[in-house]
């Protein structure tokens with residue numbers, strides 16, 4: 435039996451598109467289906483649509499050969515053995531996940547299904563979605579022996595999506611039938627056997643031939659819960675360190691030292707303990723709300739998640755107060771802003787805490803000059819340039835004549851700015867860093883008043899800092 439699988443991926447967002455090109459990179463033949471004709475045309479023409487490392491290269495390599503883009507789900511269903519559903523599951527008004535796109539895809543697959551298919555949930559979905567997809571298929575007249583529904587959650591991060599997909603910490607497959615489990619094992623075998631990593635042109639990452647990723651087989655329900663629980667736990671870790679950072683600020687301790695001290699305990703681990711202005715993006719806010727909602731519907735008290743959300747939302751307001759504490763009043767102040775994306779190395783602005791901070795500054799009567807290496811075009815669509823909001827083409831232009839410069843996104847390039855030039859460019863050398871990108875003593879040496887998260891404020895000697903004025 436050939437190891438290659440004909441795969442359809444429905445949805446060409448971050449997860450769908452990355453999965454499609456990575457499956458091709460693993461040797462499979464892929465059809466990526468999207469009902470947005472413009473998107474399909476753009477992808478066929480070689481536009482990768484999203485800012486993601488290695489994506490342009492893989493698209494260039496496989497576009498219109500091992501990965502075909504089309505709008506016709508019926509054709510894709512007929513041709514393929516496994517159909518991955520990777521459409522959006524946005525947050526509904528009530529906070530739970532809106533599964534109408536998943537349902538619509540399931541019904542459409544049902545209408546064109548004539549031989550056995552494995553339907554794979556790749557989108558993040560609440561527990562029981564699997565049962566609903568199964569029920570939808572049956573209601574649309576598909577005999578039970580003609581399909582299985584499997585849950586295969588995706589754990590990739592934006593910005594490192596391709597690498598995360600090909601070098602995963604784990605692959606989770608929730609399957610309640612051996613036949614479906616075998617198809618998924620076959621799909622991932624190039625990774626789990628280590629064979630992919632021996633290829634001369636393989637994309638490099640943490641996995642290798644002797645340490646390939648593990649494929650964990652679970653029930654479908656467990657797999658669905660693993661995804662929500664993992665994202666909620668990571669969000670909890672971030673809110674936890676943010677709450678600790680507030681405690682550090684109140685006691686003049688240093689959260690970076692505290693996080694390091696905690697993270698060296700292998701049971702805790704150092705990752706996702708970076709304090710900041712709160713988590714954002716298309717996943718954590720939505721998934722924490724959806725998981726909370728699932729618990730509520732099942733009558734389970736999971737108020738811990740409500741606290742995670744509360745801390746996250748307070749963190750942005752605390753940051754605004756920090757800006758106010760440095761500038762005394764905000765109305766009429768000129769603020770330079772570095773970063774609009776929800777995190778560094780992506781152009782995604784969904785639920786971006788940086789944009790929320792910009793909106794709060796504008797509401798306070800500040801004028802903002804903003805720069806982001808990749809997310810300005812998208813931001814301009816939701817926050818058009820105006821008399822009080824300008825977009826500029828580099829960090830120094832954002833700083834020009836500003837009363838203070840704010841760092842809101844952890845782009846790597848913001849960690850290596852020319853501090854001498856920045857000091858000369860700003861009207862007042864004040865930097866308020868929501869991502870702890872600099873070391874306070876270095877900033878003081880360069881003459882900055884430097885406020886960051888969970889660390890003592892740092893003032894140059896000549897500045898009239900609150901600490902000095904209080905004692906004078």
Ligand code: UGA
Pocket residue numbers: 558588589590591592593665668672705706707708709710711712713714715716717718776777778
């Ligand atoms: C997240 C998860 O990390 C992925 O494992 C998951 O697959 C994905 O959601 C998803 O469900 O699709 P992503 O949203 O791309 O990935 O971004 P992260 O790197 O996790 O960052 C999320 C937010 O948390 C960002 O705003 C980031 O700045 C913030 N963050 C992250 C912190 O404030 N501190 C940290 O220590 C880490």
